[in-house]
Amino acid sequence: MATACAASTQQESLKMLIKRDFSTHYRTVKDLQIRKLIMQVQHQNKEQRVQVKTVGCKTQNPTIIILVVGATGSGKTTLINAMVNHIYNVGFNDDFRLILLDNEDAPKRSEADSQTDFITAYTFCHMPGMPFQYNYILIDTPGFGDTRGIERDQEMMIQLKAFFEQDNGIDQINGVGFVTPASASRLTHTQRYVYDGLCSMFGKDIKNKIHVMATFADASRPPVLDAITRAGLHFVKLHKFNNSALGICNENKGDGQDINADDDDDDDEDDNDSVSIQKLYWDIGHKNMKNFFNMTGCADPVSLTLTKQVLDERILLQITIGGLQDQIHIGLHKLDALTKERQMLARFGDDMKANEDHTVEVDVAYFVKHNLEKGKFVTNCSKCNFTCHYPCIYKDDKDKVRCYAMTNKYCRVCTGKCWWEVHNNTDFKIEWKTKKERRTLKEVQTRYNIAMQGIKDKENVVKSIEDEINQHVRRLISQIEEAQRCVERLEEIALKPNPLSTKEYIDLMIESEKIQKLPDYQRRVEMLQNLKQKVVLFQAVRKNYPSSSGETILEHFRNLSVD
Structure with a gap:
């Protein structure tokens, strides 16, 4: 009993610490505070669009690393925000929510340094009161299959390779979270392209580390389960989430009084029903979030060596x-x-x-x-008048020796198989x-x-x-x-x-x-x-x-x- 009480006290203390010292007021929706998590940038390469951000101080506890991937519009951003609230014990009855990412405030796509285009490792250093005993790293990738088309998807593959080659200590992962809408009863041709593209970026040894994270789910069996099974996607477990309650204020706190109550009993009854439904979704998400963190926390890590190859x-x-x-x-x-x-x-x-x-x-x-376009780089051979690699992640000509078109300092693509120094970014x-x-x-x-x-x-x-x-x-x-x-x-x-x-x-x-x-x-x-x-x-x-x-x-x- 005393242990449970102490744990509850730690959880409340952690929640208040994060609210006071590690987040800032972002906006208010009705009576619900939306607070943005403050993270320190530990590493950033704007040219390759990769970065590492951290909350807290790294401990000697084990580190669990999860790579989160999904198509544009799959609910990945909201899911990551829900994971942050779970990590810091934010409950349905609390008067605030934490966000890490915000779709509404995302930079325009035309901006060369758009943060939504970064591959970011978010490190949540262990603090007393967390629901697990390890440091947790979430690697967030840009949405696959967005309106910019196949060219952007191919660029993301190069970006992911660059991220794995950074000196950031990430050389293994414990799991891959594959985010997809729960309602997809059959895969459209576009969704099939997304599944194929994402799966083809990993080594065979990742096969038993894939978790399907079904968003916009209800209590029933998600139709996407049959769809991905027919598509031949192997996965360890499917986890259901409905994060619609994340931005909802529970207006019946504590004493059961509705903060915005009026004299219409029917309206009160409708409001109470709505709160009950949102509470159900919150509880389903909490249960599956707990299972997801427990499963990945117990999973042995897999080296990224084969995936890099x-x-x-x-x-x-x-x-x-x-x-x-x-x-x-x-x-x-x-x-x-x-x-x-x-x-x-x-x-x-x-x-x-x-x-x-x-x-x-x-x-x-x-x-x-x-x-x-602004912010795009290319490798052109000035001797052959040939584009050998586009898009390329290397801006400076002195780095063209590292371009993927080069082998042993010679180009494998242009007509003359020319020396790397005659290749330029233009x-x-x-x-x-x-x-x-x-x-x-x-x-x-x-x-x-x-x-x-x-x-x-x-x-x-x-x-x-x-x-x-x-x-x-x-x-x-x-x-x-x-x-x-x-x-x-x-x-x-x-x-x-x-x-x-x-x-x-x-x-x-x-x-x-x-x-x-x-x-x-x-x-x-x-x-x-x-x-x-x-x-x-x-x-x-x-x-x-x-x-x-x-x-x-x-x-x-x-x-x-x-x-």
């Missing part, structure tokens, strides 16, 4: 497929142009002098520059396109440095054309083999080896975007079309491809093109 291979595969896509595009147009030149030589080459002014129209590759990225251009027989000869001496020179020109095609394809084969190696390694170590959704899912996502027409949907459709090309290419490099000649290989990839 998965992220390495995924980023490398993403860069390789992106570069391969551009190189195939350039190669096909080069093949078309060279084929027309060869046909022109075959037709007029026996009398090259007489026909030197004959022209043929060909498609010629050229590049255009697209200005970047305010634009490069896109290769084609334009029509007329060429004369004389220009073809000059381009290959062939003197006009008859049939022998025609054969030399044809051979030079074929050599140019084969040289370009040899570079493609090198990238294909690199992509194949990544795929094989991911199949060995990744929780979900295939990092790209199927073409059918992407088609459905495109149709959904076109129907809904939400702001900036055209840009997202363009991204999805680009991803669809990558999916086809990814599936192609997993299989055998013809190896007889450069032309045969390029034609093979032309036939794989999608509309």
Whole structure:
């Protein structure tokens, strides 16, 4: 009895300490104080958008680390706020609530240093009165699948890899909290993309550490349980939460008097019913929160080594497929142009002098520059005029040696496989396109440095054309083999080896975007079309491809093109 009384006293003391010394008044909703938790920034890298924040002083107690992931709109922000209130024993009858994050006050997406775009480790150092005996770290990640599209999701993967490489002492985790709405009876194509994308970022050894955190739940069996089971997501346990009571003031405190009571008995009865329902939700959340903290507190930690390797291979595969896509595009147009030149030589080459002014129209590759958004970085090769990596986390040119496009200080993406120092961060990225251009027989000869001496020179020109095609394809084969190696390694170590959704899912996502027409949907459709090309290419490099000649290989990839 005395022990329970002492524990209760400690809990109340902790609650008052946090209210007085570790939080500040943020706003008032009716009679409920909303207080924002004060955290000290221990580490921050604005360029890579990662940070560590702390409440209290680190103790010698064990540390439990949980990574929280979820799609945009899944209720992740509110869930984290509910976890903070649980940690500091804030109860339903208290006149205040703690918040760590606030959707209503989130910075605009256009701000380069938007805090919602940071990966943040929140460290809650143990204090007497907490419901557990350890330090607790919650790693909050940006929402997956938001309106900025696939490009932002790919950037988050690089961001997560950068976070794990920080010198912050986080090299293992005890669990992954996978936040999802409880009401999803079946996965939409967009939700399936989110599930696949999140699962493909982890190593196989995380499989038994995943907890599904179902938000907006009631007392019944959540429909999402069947949906994620059908999707093949393995998890340890599903926890139900309904955090709607978090912002509700219990107006029937202590003496049972309603603070805002009036003379309408029916209204009083409705208010009492509402409070009872909110209390039920609060109790369900408290019970599941307690189970979640107990389960993760007893779980053995898993090293992040394998997950780091998965992220390495995924980023490398993403860069390789992106570069391969551009190189195939350039190669096909080069093949078309060279084929027309060869046909022109075959037709007029026996009398090259007489026909030197004959022209043929060909498609010629050229590049255009697209200005970047503020706060975005890129790795461009100044020698090849090629974007080797976008988005890149390294702003300074002196750091480009660490860019994921580099291997042993040489670029694996650009045409010349150039030395890292000729790569720069610029305010634009490069896109290769084609334009029509007329060429004369004389220009073809000059381009290959062939003197006009008859049939022998025609054969030399044809051979030079074929050599140019084969040289370009040899570079493609090198990238294909690199992509194949990544795929094989991911199949060995990744929780979900295939990092790209199927073409059918992407088609459905495109149709959904076109129907809904939400702001900036055209840009997202363009991204999805680009991803669809990558999916086809990814599936192609997993299989055998013809190896007889450069032309045969390029034609093979032309036939794989999608509309």
